[in-house]
Amino acid sequence: MTTENTENEKELDPNIIEENANGEQLIVEELSPEEQLQQDLDKEKDKHIRLFAEFENYKKRTAKERIDLFKTANQEVLQSLIPVLDDFDRALAEIKKSEDEALIKGVELIHEKLKSTLVSKGLEEVEVRAGDAFNADYAEAITQIPAPSDKLKGKIVDVIEKGYKLGDKIIRFPKVVIGQ
Structure with missing residues (x-):
């Protein structure tokens, strides 16, 4: 087929002959303007729906990451206070060996306050x-x-x-x- 014949066939035939990437000839129907607009609209709707779904997934993922960050944001501070709590536990055990009830009661109150503060920050x-x-x-x-x-x-x-x-x-x- 010559180029001249192909162009004449395009004019005569309502179908259009196109070549794909492999060099094969494909026959594609020519669409009316309304059909072409509807097809373009469908493509744009599909793009919009996919983009919207992608954005919703992004929002959910970032919200989850933010919640996880807030849960563990004070992790370093709490980890640095754990040895202090251990020392306090050992000191309290030694103080309980003494006979001074007021000292024992006061240290126990401070110990409980420290523990309850750490628990309120999420430490278990x-x-x-x-x-x-x-x-x-x-x-x-x-x-x-x-x-x-x-x-x-x-x-x-x-x-x-x-x-x-x-x-x-x-x-x-x-x-x-x-x-x-």
Whole structure:
């Protein structure tokens, strides 16, 4: 076919012959102006719907990220206060050995105020006790000792250091001794 014949065929035939990227000839129907406008409108509606859905997903994702950020924004501050809380627990244990009831009561009040403030900021203690089954996802074993009884084999014998979590995230694992 020559170029001249192809152009004549386009004029005579309501179909238009186009070549695709592979060089193949395709026959495409010529659309009326109304049909072309409707097709363009449908394409634009589809683009709009997809863009709107993408934007909604973006808003949801950023809102979730913002909530997560607010939950853990004070993580560094709380992590730096955990050793202070540990020292306070040890001091309170030693003070309870004294005979001064007023001192014990005052230190207990300050200790409770500190703990309640940290809890209000989202800090929670990870609950592990002697006799619980050891789970590496929630505790860190620092050593193993021969189990004092058969019941304690593979279980927690002693809790050396308390663990804490902020929301659902553990920010310090409890350090435990497990029985062999």
